[in-house]
Each structure stands twice: as structure tokens, then as C-alpha cells.
Amino acid sequence: MLHKIINLTVRDVRFPTSVEQHGSDAMHTDPDYSAAYVVLDTDRGLRGFGLTFTLGKGTEIVVCAVEALAALVVGKTLQEIVSDFRGFYRLLTSDGQMRWLGPEKGVIHLATAAVLNAVWDLWARSEGKPLWKLLVDMDPKQIVSCIDFRYITDVLTEKEAVDILVKAQEGKQQREDQMLKEGYPAYTTSCAWLGYPDQQLKQLCTDALKSGWTKFKVKVGADLEDDIRRCRLIRQMIGPNNTLMIDANQRWDVAEAISWVSRLSEFKPLWIEEPTSPDDILGHAAISKALAPLGIGVATGEQCHNRVMFKQFLQASALQFVQIDSCRLGSINENLAVLLMAHKFQVPVCPHAGGVGLCELVQHLILFDYICVSASLDSRMCEYVDHLHKHFTSPVVIQDAHYMPPKDPGYSCEMLEASVQKHQYPEGDVWKQHMNK
Amino acid sequence: MLHKIINLTVRDVRFPTSVEQHGSDAMHTDPDYSAAYVVLDTDRGLRGFGLTFTLGKGTEIVVCAVEALAALVVGKTLQEIVSDFRGFYRLLTSDGQMRWLGPEKGVIHLATAAVLNAVWDLWARSEGKPLWKLLVDMDPKQIVSCIDFRYITDVLTEKEAVDILVKAQEGKQQREDQMLKEGYPAYTTSCAWLGYPDQQLKQLCTDALKSGWTKFKVKVGADLEDDIRRCRLIRQMIGPNNTLMIDANQRWDVAEAISWVSRLSEFKPLWIEEPTSPDDILGHAAISKALAPLGIGVATGEQCHNRVMFKQFLQASALQFVQIDSCRLGSINENLAVLLMAHKFQVPVCPHAGGVGLCELVQHLILFDYICVSASLDSRMCEYVDHLHKHFTSPVVIQDAHYMPPKDPGYSCEMLEASVQKHQYPEGDVWKQHMNK
Numbered sequence: 001m002l003h004k005i006i007n008l009t010v011r012d013v014r015f016p017t018s019v020e021q022h023g024s025d026a027m028h029t030d031p032d033y034s035a036a037y038v039v040l041d042t043d044r045g046l047r048g049f050g051l052t053f054t055l056g057k058g059t060e061i062v063v064c065a066v067e068a069l070a071a072l073v074v075g076k077t078l079q080e081i082v083s084d085f086r087g088f089y090r091l092l093t094s095d096g097q098m099r100w101l102g103p104e105k106g107v108i109h110l111a112t113a114a115v116l117n118a119v120w121d122l123w124a125r126s127e128g129k130p131l132w133k134l135l136v137d138m139d140p141k142q143i144v145s146c147i148d149f150r151y152i153t154d155v156l157t158e159k160e161a162v163d164i165l166v167k168a169q170e171g172k173q174q175r176e177d178q179m180l181k182e183g184y185p186a187y188t189t190s191c192a193w194l195g196y197p198d199q200q201l202k203q204l205c206t207d208a209l210k211s212g213w214t215k216f217k218v219k220v221g222a223d224l225e226d227d228i229r230r231c232r233l234i235r236q237m238i239g240p241n242n243t244l245m246i247d248a249n250q251r252w253d254v255a256e257a258i259s260w261v262s263r264l265s266e267f268k269p270l271w272i273e274e275p276t277s278p279d280d281i282l283g284h285a286a287i288s289k290a291l292a293p294l295g296i297g298v299a300t301g302e303q304c305h306n307r308v309m310f311k312q313f314l315q316a317s318a319l320q321f322v323q324i325d326s327c328r329l330g331s332i333n334e335n336l337a338v339l340l341m342a343h344k345f346q347v348p349v350c351p352h353a354g355g356v357g358l359c360e361l362v363q364h365l366i367l368f369d370y371i372c373v374s375a376s377l378d379s380r381m382c383e384y385v386d387h388l389h390k391h392f393t394s395p396v397v398i399q400d401a402h403y404m405p406p407k408d409p410g411y412s413c414e415m416l417e418a419s420v421q422k423h424q425y426p427e428g429d430v431w432k433q434h435m436n437k
Numbered sequence: 438m439l440h441k442i443i444n445l446t447v448r449d450v451r452f453p454t455s456v457e458q459h460g461s462d463a464m465h466t467d468p469d470y471s472a473a474y475v476v477l478d479t480d481r482g483l484r485g486f487g488l489t490f491t492l493g494k495g496t497e498i499v500v501c502a503v504e505a506l507a508a509l510v511v512g513k514t515l516q517e518i519v520s521d522f523r524g525f526y527r528l529l530t531s532d533g534q535m536r537w538l539g540p541e542k543g544v545i546h547l548a549t550a551a552v553l554n555a556v557w558d559l560w561a562r563s564e565g566k567p568l569w570k571l572l573v574d575m576d577p578k579q580i581v582s583c584i585d586f587r588y589i590t591d592v593l594t595e596k597e598a599v600d601i602l603v604k605a606q607e608g609k610q611q612r613e614d615q616m617l618k619e620g621y622p623a624y625t626t627s628c629a630w631l632g633y634p635d636q637q638l639k640q641l642c643t644d645a646l647k648s649g650w651t652k653f654k655v656k657v658g659a660d661l662e663d664d665i666r667r668c669r670l671i672r673q674m675i676g677p678n679n680t681l682m683i684d685a686n687q688r689w690d691v692a693e694a695i696s697w698v699s700r701l702s703e704f705k706p707l708w709i710e711e712p713t714s715p716d717d718i719l720g721h722a723a724i725s726k727a728l729a730p731l732g733i734g735v736a737t738g739e740q741c742h743n744r745v746m747f748k749q750f751l752q753a754s755a756l757q758f759v760q761i762d763s764c765r766l767g768s769i770n771e772n773l774a775v776l777l778m779a780h781k782f783q784v785p786v787c788p789h790a791g792g793v794g795l796c797e798l799v800q801h802l803i804l805f806d807y808i809c810v811s812a813s814l815d816s817r818m819c820e821y822v823d824h825l826h827k828h829f830t831s832p833v834v835i836q837d838a839h840y841m842p843p844k845d846p847g848y849s850c851e852m853l854e855a856s857v858q859k860h861q862y863p864e865g866d867v868w869k870q871h872m873n874k
Contacts, residue, residue, distance in 0.1 A: 029533045057505060057534040061544060064501040096466045097494035106543015107498060151714040154691040254591040277588040279745040282752050308716040315719050
């Protein structure tokens, strides 16, 4: 625990995914999955690895923001940080000059996530545990000491948070054993990106069914007739008993969302994801209310920028599925607050994943949620996308459509150094070749 | 109008205001008023100047973001941009890769504001008019064509916006004449920054009263007993008929805001500004409801990050005074949307200003609001802070506590080149000297 952080490096790593339309949706038509990738060096040789996910252009801005935060981290020992993790969180998020750039939103908060993810990774490695296990073994008071309750005490006090965690101690060991045996249920988004032609969608869906997948998400929102055709196709392929979700990636205004999704209701989607602006709490509430009679819930969160926004989405009954993100929020510290608030409102958490590294990261959080907070798998599942895992030293393990708990120490987002160098932007070989084309 | 933009430069300009505690409040204890300062060069020699306001550290991140946006601007003619200004706004705010960094919030949106402010300045200069006059002379349809209505049509449609503007044509000329003669009413924040000792506060207040000021804002939120003493002092000095406002700069949680402000109600503040997180719409609504019986309104907006958030603040009756900001929102394009929504809800607009350049910029918007939208001065006034104006080529003119309409062409945010060079960070003389101390 006395590891002193002596250096922070951050690199701009980009994968040219747009070439094959992986990740394409109604608002992000050409994403190059990317990351601001952070490495913390300590005086004793232990290292911490963290990242935040981006879509290509602009990653250099996040890198610049991480560099601005570095001075608040370098020189501290792990012990100093984790013995007052709430204070450290606030140091990063409430600097008197830098908070003007957020506060706790956009580039500066993505950068905060990358840095804090690396600190958590370092902590878990120093304890020799995978991160989910570090969390599971912490006592309720220590967990709560990592959370900044500023701006959420009207919904969740520190005492309530402790009470939730204490209550969930019952059955904890069985749930941990169950997870180690069965894993956490997942759904797949890999079959139906918006840019995929029907033939590819069919083939991917056939393969996924063979591999045991039962829950499928389809991108919608660009063209209604296309959506009807694609939803019909996939519903025919998966049959009436498997689960279908649809995702509009913020394409619509409120009234349009309601009418568009109503037209797709015959395909029985479990949820419509991101129907409108991620900032529009009251809009999501209106959509939720209108779609409830059709049996369709609203899911959102991958661009919900902090705990204050999630608080209100819950207060306003504006979502029926909470989609936490391991890189949009201020790392585990802020995600813990959201998991606890979601539990208080009895709204299931179904994390956002995919991109690069998001599956590796968020699996730890959802394991903790089941073992130590929700104690339920009802209406719960974690997103899975089958891309870019090979670039990590401890890639996710999926068995029979379940995330198997990671066993290596840390937060699972260390990338292979060769991959980092090859994909560094703009100097890596992949980009040199790309630009010469 | 055929001016082609051939170059964009952006510089990191910082003023060491923290040394004398100018601008200090409960959350920003040591601001160095700063800007990402943009200059657009055109092929015909005309130039456009724009900026976004920051607090020192992290300005380099905004500079980096402006550089990322530059490719979307350079090479375009002014004609191309303003003939589809809505489209251009969306080009900047909805790039398929960069919108992940916001969308429309934080660093990337501050950078968008700086770039668009420069484009508007260029437009006004090309017409030989101060910006407010350019707006006042535009017909309603052209004004509306600058606004991106995405995500706000549930509250304001394009047709409703046109109707509001058409209706306000009546009496427009008289109001313009009135403004040219009397100016727009202002209030001062210069007397009572949190870091100022009582003696300094007294002296500044005495001077301000002599200069004709009648409306005063006091920073609160760090210590209740201090606040009581300072509010008592200033209320005694200004008497019962002048106006007092208080500003907590997001210091409190919801319950704390209500109890703290209740304790200050005896000093009859018109509003409490930024009582809690700028993201907490429902929190502000609860505070508004609790304070209404005490005759105290809630004001917020300087960190309200886009039109979607303002929409909800209005829908939820979460504010009684709309404080637009010329650099937080996406320039005039997005501010026009907010002015029109505020009018629809009949909530007065009282802009945020101060910092560096904010007074120069926002005066144009509030003149337009009065002449072309609200047609009312009831409960309306614009913030004024007496700092750093000397660095501008066309500084604000205050007469008898009123903003006098600017007469020079443009958006008034061109800085003296000597000031820019002297304050450029870190290479300017001011900073070289500062670092050598």
C-alpha cells in the first residue's frame, strides 16, 4: 500500500473500426474505437492501468485533460489515496480552476475516469485480487468511504448506503460461488450494427444462436422502414421467447421517439435505449410513460454524465434500466453511488459495454452489484460486444453467453504493449499505413 | 459575405486574478480569469474574434479542443456558413466521432462556443454592424434558421419561435431607440467577492452607490455566520429599497440550500443563485418551491450546459431567473433557443457576465432579448463586473449602472494584441514574471 506513484503516462490509442462499420449507429456513423490509455508507475515497480473510451477524433483532447490531472496524482502513495478515496475523488473533480470545464462532465470527467480507473487497478493489483473481488471483500463502511455524496444526499445518505450494503451481506458467499460457477448473464450487440447489411446480420445471428446467446440488441433510428425490416428479420430468427432490445443512440425528439417506437412494438422489444438526448430527463420520463402500456421500457446511461443526472433519472421514473458506464462516470467511486441509488429505486442495472475495454472493465462492477447490492438477476444482463478483446492481457471470458469472473489481479484493462504501440495515433504502424492508402 | 476563412488560430490567455481574490467564491477560491481566444483570418483580410471563458488551469485543454474543431471551419466561406447556420452548428456539435466527448457539454462545447463566437463576430463585421444590431435587423425566419431545434421541439417548435419574434416586431423601433438612449439595466458583483475583507466590501459598496448602482450581488456559501454578517453589512449600506442578490456557486446539497437560504431571508435577497449542482434540475425545483413563500427566487444558468438542460429547468419551474452565458452555450445559435424558450415560459433572462470578455459578449444578447423577444425590463438586469475591460479594443460602456449599446462592428471580444501577448500562458511576460517570483 506504500507504493508511491512516480509517473503517469497517457497515450492516444485508436483502432480503425470505422472501416468495417463495427459500432455504427444512428448518430455515430463511423466510430474508430479508441482510448486515452493511462499507465501509473510506482516506486516499487507495481503498475496501474486505466483507460477511458472514445470514438477516434478528439481522443487527443482527453489525453490533454489527463495530463492536466496528472499533477494531482503523481507523488501520492496508494495508501494516501485509498485511505481518503472520497477526498481524492473530490480533489480531481473539484479543483477550483478546472471544475469550470465540467463540472463532472464531458472531457474532463472522461479524463478523471481514466485516471481513477488506473488507481483502482493499482489498488487491486497491490492486493493481488481481481477488482470485483477487492470490492466484494471490502466492508460496507470502506466501500461507502469511496463515494462522494455531494449533490445526492436528498436521495441517498451515507447511512442509507451502509444499510443497503449491510443488508446484502446475507447470501453473499453463495452469490459469489454462483458467479464463479455460472458467470453473469450477457446480451450481444455484435449482430446488428446499423451499417451491417441484412445478409451479415443473418449470418451473425445464426452464429450467435448456435453459441448460446438468447438476448439481442438491434440498432435503429435512421430509417423507419429499414428498422421494421431488420427487427422483423431478427425476431423471426430468434423466435418469440428470446429477448430483443432496440437502441436509437439519441436520434429522436420526444414525440418522434414515442411514435417511432410504437411502430416497432409488434416486435416486442424489452427496451428502447437512448431514445433522445442523454440530458433530457423529463423527455425520457415522458417517453417512459407513453411506452409503458406497450410493455416497452426505457434504457439509458452510457452518456449520462454523472451521479446527479442518474439521481434525477431515477427520481423522475425516466428509465426502467440503468446503463452504467465504466468510463463516462468518475470510475468505480461514482458508479458505486449509482448502483446504490438504483437499488434504492429498485431499478435493474444493465451496464453499457463494447467499444474497447468497456467489457473488460464493467464486468467487475456488475459482479459486485449482484454479489453485494442487488442480490438479484431479475431483468438484469450485461452488454457484450465481440471486438478488440485480443488486445488485452486479461481479455473477458464468455461462456454460454455469460461473463465468467476475471481471475487475474486488477481491473482487466491492461493492453498488450505491442497493440498499444501499433495503434498509437498518429505514429503507430496501423495509422501510418492507413494514412498512406 | 464571400470572405473565405483561411486560417484559425487559438491562444491560451490567462490573467493572474487569483492574486487579489477577484472572482473568488465558495467553489472557485482562486480563479485566474482566462480565455481560449480564437482569431479567424479570411482571404480578404477581414478577421473574426471569439473566445470562451475559463478559470486558468485547463485552458490548454479547451485550446486543444478548438484545434480539433478547426478543420470543420477553415476553408468555408462566411456565406456557406450563415446560409445554413443551423447545419453548421450541427456540423460542429454532432460530428460522429467527437460528439462522444460531450455531446454539447464540457470542454468540447466551450470550444464550440469560442469558434462560433468568432464566426458571429466575423459576420457582424462583414455587415459593418455591432452584433446586437445585426440580430435586431434580421427577419424572424432568418433568426430561427440559426437555431438547432433538435431535442427541444416538445417545448418550442420552429413555428412557435417565428410567431414569438413576429409578435415582438411591434414597438421594436421604440425599444431600440430607448436602449440607445438609456442603455440596459445592470447589477454589480464587483463589491462582494468571497475573498474580500469587510473593509474592502464597505469601500467598494460606498463607491458603487455613488456611481449610481442600485443592485448588488454578494457571494455566500462558505460559512453561515460570515454570510449573515456580510449580508447584514451590505443591506445596511444599500438600504431597504435597493436590490440584493446572493450567490452560492453550487456549494450546497438540496436540504442544506433550503435551510441556509432561509437563515438569510431576513436580508430580503431577490434571488439565490446556483444553490446546488448545475445539473440538478429537480433539486432546483425543490429549492424553488421551498423558498417561494419567503419571496426568494432561484437563479441559475452560468454552468447550465445546453438548451436541453434549460428546457427542463423551465419545464420543471426550477428557476425564476434564467442566467444565460455567452460562452457556456453554443454561442448565439443556442442562446437564441434559450431566450425564446424563456419567453414562452415568461421567465426573465438576467445574463451571467464578468470573468474576461463575458460582459462584452453578453450585452449584445440581452439587447436583442429586450428589443426583439421579451419587450420587457420587468425583473430584468444584466450582471456587470468591473475587471479586465481595458484589454479589449471595444470595452463595455457603463453609464449610470446601464450597459450602453456597443457601436463598433462585431461582437466586442477582440482583445488588444499587446494584452494577448503579455498574458499568453505560459510564455507571456506576466507569467514569466509570476513564475520567477
